[in-house]
Amino acid sequence: MTKTRVHLIISGKVQGVFFRYTMYQIASNCDVVGWAKNRADGKVEAVLEGNKENVEKVIEWSRHGPSGASVENVEVAREEYTGEFKDFSIKYF
Numbered sequence: 001m002t003k004t005r006v007h008l009i010i011s012g013k014v015q016g017v018f019f020r021y022t023m024y025q026i027a028s029n030c031d032v033v034g035w036a037k038n039r040a041d042g043k044v045e046a047v048l049e050g051n052k053e054n055v056e057k058v059i060e061w062s063r064h065g066p067s068g069a070s071v072e073n074v075e076v077a078r079e080e081y082t083g084e085f086k087d088f089s090i091k092y093f
Helices: 019-029 052-062
Strands: 003-013 033-038 044-051 070-079 088-091
Touching (some): 003 052, 019 052, 019 088, 052 070
Parallel strands (some): 033 088
Antiparallel strands (some): 003 044
């Protein structure tokens, strides 16, 4: 299976709605590793690594997020896979 890495910037109403925690659950269920964090500008930033098909599932989920979210945009930057992560974590400022 093809491994991939993506860097996401998610904008809209994405803080204070359990976005990072729900992403953690979705990513873990899909065997996707990496991290997610809130940014000072109100966006959520995430790095995902795993099998391409599973990473795409998490990207698709991030386009709508949890029920309280209102996602306006998801910027997806494809990066070189590194294999540096063992699990998915939530980062804090």
